[in-house]
Amino acid sequence: xxxxxxxxxxxxxxxxxxxxxxxxxxxxxxxxxxxxxxxxxxxxxxxxxxxxxxxxxxxxxxxxxxxxxxxxxxxxxxxxxxxxxxxxxxxxxxxxxxxxxxxxxxxxxxxxxxxxxxxxxxxxxxxxxxxxxxxxxxxxxxxxxxxxxxxxxxxxxxxxxxxxxxxxxxxxxxxxxxxxxxxxxxxxxx
Amino acid sequence: xxxxxxxxxxxxxxxxxxxxxxxxxxxxxxxxxxxxxxxxxxxxxxxxxxxxxxxxxxxxxxxxxxxxxxxxxxxxxxxxxxxxxxxxxxxxxxxxxxxxxxxxxxxxxxxxxxxxxxxxxxxxxxxxxxxxxxxxxxxxxxxxxxxxxxxxxxxxxxxxxxxxxxxxxxxxxxxxxxxxxxxxxxxxxxxxxxxxxxxxxxxxxxxxxxxxxxxxxxxxxxxxxxxxxxxxxxxxxxxxxxxxxxxxxxxxxxxxxxxxxxxxxxxxxxxxxxxxxxxxxxxxxxxxxx
Numbered sequence: 001x002x003x004x005x006x007x008x009x010x011x012x013x014x015x016x017x018x019x020x021x022x023x024x025x026x027x028x029x030x031x032x033x034x035x036x037x038x039x040x041x042x043x044x045x046x047x048x049x050x051x052x053x054x055x056x057x058x059x060x061x062x063x064x065x066x067x068x069x070x071x072x073x074x075x076x077x078x079x080x081x082x083x084x085x086x087x088x089x090x091x092x093x094x095x096x097x098x099x100x101x102x103x104x105x106x107x108x109x110x111x112x113x114x115x116x117x118x119x120x121x122x123x124x125x126x127x128x129x130x131x132x133x134x135x136x137x138x139x140x141x142x143x144x145x146x147x148x149x150x151x152x153x154x155x156x157x158x159x160x161x162x163x164x165x166x167x168x169x170x171x172x173x174x175x176x177x178x179x180x181x182x183x184x185x186x187x188x189x190x
Numbered sequence: 191x192x193x194x195x196x197x198x199x200x201x202x203x204x205x206x207x208x209x210x211x212x213x214x215x216x217x218x219x220x221x222x223x224x225x226x227x228x229x230x231x232x233x234x235x236x237x238x239x240x241x242x243x244x245x246x247x248x249x250x251x252x253x254x255x256x257x258x259x260x261x262x263x264x265x266x267x268x269x270x271x272x273x274x275x276x277x278x279x280x281x282x283x284x285x286x287x288x289x290x291x292x293x294x295x296x297x298x299x300x301x302x303x304x305x306x307x308x309x310x311x312x313x314x315x316x317x318x319x320x321x322x323x324x325x326x327x328x329x330x331x332x333x334x335x336x337x338x339x340x341x342x343x344x345x346x347x348x349x350x351x352x353x354x355x356x357x358x359x360x361x362x363x364x365x366x367x368x369x370x371x372x373x374x375x376x377x378x379x380x381x382x383x384x385x386x387x388x389x390x391x392x393x394x395x396x397x398x399x400x401x402x403x404x405x406x407x408x409x410x411x412x413x414x415x416x417x418x419x420x421x422x423x424x425x426x427x428x429x430x431x432x433x434x435x436x437x438x439x440x441x442x443x444x445x446x447x448x449x450x451x452x453x454x455x456x457x458x459x460x461x462x463x464x465x466x467x468x469x470x471x472x473x474x475x476x477x478x479x480x
Contacts, residue, residue, distance in 0.1 A: 007444050008207040008228060029445055046204050048228040048264050055226065055444050079204070092263070106263060112287040113310055115197040133200050134265065134287070172200050 002041045002187075003028045005065075007055040009047015009080060013171035017179050018043075023189075031060050041074040041187040044081030046133065046169050049106070052080055053096050062096075069099045074162045074186040076179075082165035083136055090139050100163040103140040108154070108167075110134075117173075122149040122157060124185075125177045130156065130168035137167050162186060198312030198332035201265070201287070202396035205229055205333075205419055209409070209440050210398070212236045212423040215254075216261035222426070225436035229265040229288070231421070232258040237294050237341030238424035238463065241473065247295040249277040252284050259284075267314070272479040273299020275308075282311045288333070289313045291326075293478035294340045294423075303479060306330030316400065318351040318476050320358035320387070324379035325480075327395055334393055336417070337476040338401015341424050343465030345402040347476060348412060352399055356416045362387045401476070404429070404462050406442030406455045413446035430460030 004014050006027035018025045025043075028034065042065065044052075056062040069075050069085075077085040084096040086104040109116070115133045122128040123146075130151060138155035141147055149157035149166070156167040157178075164186050170178035183189045208228025213219040219230050234250040235243065249270050259266045265287035270277035272291055277298070281289050291304055293316050306313040307330035316337035317323035323334045336355070338348030362373060362384060370388055374381040386394045399412035400421035409420045420443055422436075429435045438455040445451040 006207070010203050010206065012206070013203065030448065030451070047206075048204070048208060050223060050264060051208055051226045051228050051440065054224075055441065058441065059444075111259075111285045112198070112201055112265065112312060113282075113285050115194075115201065117193075117197060131197065131200060133197060133204055169200065172203065 001026055001038055002043060003034070003037065003039050004043045005045060005052065005061075005081075007059070008051045009045045010169065010171060011045040013169075014043045014045050014078075017171045017176060021176060021179060021183065023183060028061065029059070031064070034061075034064055039068065039073060040189065041076065041182070042068065044075065044077040044084050045171070046079035046081060049080040049083040053084060053094065056084075056096070066097050069097055069163065072162050074164070074182070075099065076164045076182045076186065078166050078169050078171065079133065079135055082167060085163055085165055100158065100160045100165060101142040101145055102138045102158060102165070104136045105139045106136050107134050108137040108139075118151055120149055120151045120156070122178065122181075123147075125181055128170070128177055129173045129175050130170075131172045132156075132168050135167045138165075159186070194310045194312075195307075195330070195332060199395050201312060202314070202333035205265070206396055207444060208419050209436075209443050210267065210419070210421045211426055211436060212421075213258065213427070216257045218427055218432075219258045219261045221433050222436060223262045223264050225433055226440035227264060227436065228419070229267055230258065230262060231267045231269065231290065231423070233269055236424045236427060238343070238428050239341075240294060241341040241466075249274070249280065249295070252280060255281070255286065256284055269295055270304070271295040271298040273297060273302050273304060275304045278304055278309060278313075282309055286311055291315050291331075293337055293475045297478050303329050314398075316476070316479070317355065318347075319354050320362070321377040321379055322480055323355060323393055323397070324377065324383045324387075327383060327393070328380050331395065333396050333398065335398040335400040335421055338399070338403070339468070339471065340401045340475055342402050342468075342471060343404040343425060343428070343463040344467060345404070345408045345411065346468055348399050348401045348403065349415065351476070352412060352415045352417060355397070359387055359391060359393070363391045403439075404465065405459070406438045406452055409439045410442045410446040410452050413443055419443065425463055428463035435459050
C-alpha cells in the first residue's frame with residue numbers, strides 16, 4: 001500500500017491517480033493511521049510546505065515518517081513535498097526530512113502569475129506534461145543525485161536512492177507516467 | 191477562457207484542507223503564516239470592523255498589500271468590490287495571487303459582476319446556492335466559497351449556504367439526462383456546467399466555507415458538511431488569543447473527522463469573538479451580488 005500524507009493540499013489527486021493505476025493507498029493524517037499497515041511507499045503531496053511541515057511536527061508524524069524514509073521506504077514528493085524532502089532551502093532556514101542532497105528554491109518561478117504548463121523530457125520516460133503552481137526548483141544537486149528533468153534551464157525532477165522529487169504536479173495533468181515510474185523504478189512494483 | 195484558467199483552478203486545489211485567514215498588517219500576516227494558514231487575505235479592515243464602521247468599503251491600499259506580500263511566503267489574496275474591474279486590474283498589476291470579488295465590500299455594480307475570463311490572476315467568489323456558484327464560475331471564477339455572513343461570528347448562514355449547495359449538487363446528480371436542460375433554465379446557468387455537476391457530483395472548482403467561522407468546532411462542522419477548506423475572517427484577530435486560536439482552527443481542519451483531537455484543540459482558547467445574531471444584523475452582506 002502507498003501512504004499519502006493528507007494533512008493539507010492536493011492529496012486526493014494523488015489517491016485518484018493511484019486508483020487509476022489499480023494501486024491501493026491510504027491517507028496519513030495522524031499517528032494511528034500508520035499502525036498495522038504494510039507500507040510500500042509514501043507520497044508527500046503539493047500544498048503549502050509551511051503548513052504541512054508544521055502539522056507534521058504537531059501531529060507527531062514527523063519522526064516515524066523520517067525513520068521510514070531514512071530506512072529506505074520509497075518516497076515521492078511533489079512541489080511542497082519536494083521542499084519537505086530537500087537537504088537545504090535557498091530562501092528559507094527550515095529543513096524538514098533532509099532526505100535528498102539538493103538545494104531547493106521556494107516559489108522560484110514567482111507568484112501565481114508565474115505558474116505555467118509545459119511539456120519536457122523526463123529521463124527514461126520521454127515527454128511528460130508538467131504543471132507548475134507557484135513552484136520551487138532545484139538550484140543545486142550533489143553528484144549522488146540523479147537529475148531526471150529540467151525546464152527553463154532549471155532542474156525540476158531528481159532522484160537519490162529511494163527518494164524521488166518533482167517541482168511539478170503529475171497528479172494534476174491526468175498523465176500517469178511519473179507515478180508509474182515511481183511505482184516501478186523506486187518501489188520496485190511491476 | 192484563457193489558458194491561465196486551469197493553473198488558477200490548480201492553485202485552489204493546492205489550498206485544499208487549509209485555512210485562509212484575514213489579516214490587516216504584515217505582523218498579523220506573519221502570525222497567520224506561523225500558525226499554519228495556507229494563504230492570507232490582505233485587507234484594511236476585517237469584516238467585523240467594516241460592519242461597525244459602516245460607510246463604503248473599498249479595495250485596500252496597494253502599498254499595504256505589497257507589505258504583506260513581502261512579509262510572508264504563502265499566497266496573498268485581496269478583495270475587490272463586486273463589479274469593480276479596475277480594482278481587479280490594480281491587484282493584477284501588483285501580482286496578487288488570488289482576487290476575492292467580495293460582498294464584504296460595498297458593491298460597485300448592482301447588475302454586473304467582473305468578467306473574470308479577461309484576467310490572468312485567479313478569482314474566488316461567494317455563493318449561497320448553486321445558481322450563484324455556477325454563474326460565478328461561468329464568469330471565470332476558479333474557486334468558490336460560501337458567503338455566510340461575514341463579521342458576525344455566527345456560522346448559521348455559512349451552514350445554510352453549504353447545505354443548500356451540497357443538496358442541489360445531489361439533486362442534479364440524481365436527475366435524468368433530459369431533465370438537465372430545464373434545470374439549467376431554472377437555475378439560470380449554462381447547461382455545460384449543470385452537466386458537469388450531474389456527471390461529477392461536485393462543482394468544477396474547489397469550494398471553501400466562509401463567513402462567521404469563529405471556533406475549531408465551526409471549522410470542522412463546515413468541513414464535515416463538505417467544504418474543502420475554510421476562510422476565517424474576523425474570528426481570529428477579534429479573539430482573545432489570535433495565534434492560539436489560529437493554530438487550533440488549522441489543526442481542526444486537518445483532522446475535521448476526529449472529535450478527540452478537536453476536543454483537545456478547543457480547550458483554553460480564551461475569548462472567542464463577540465458574535466452578532468442573525469436578527470441583529472443591519473446589513474445582510476450575503477444579499478449582495480446574485
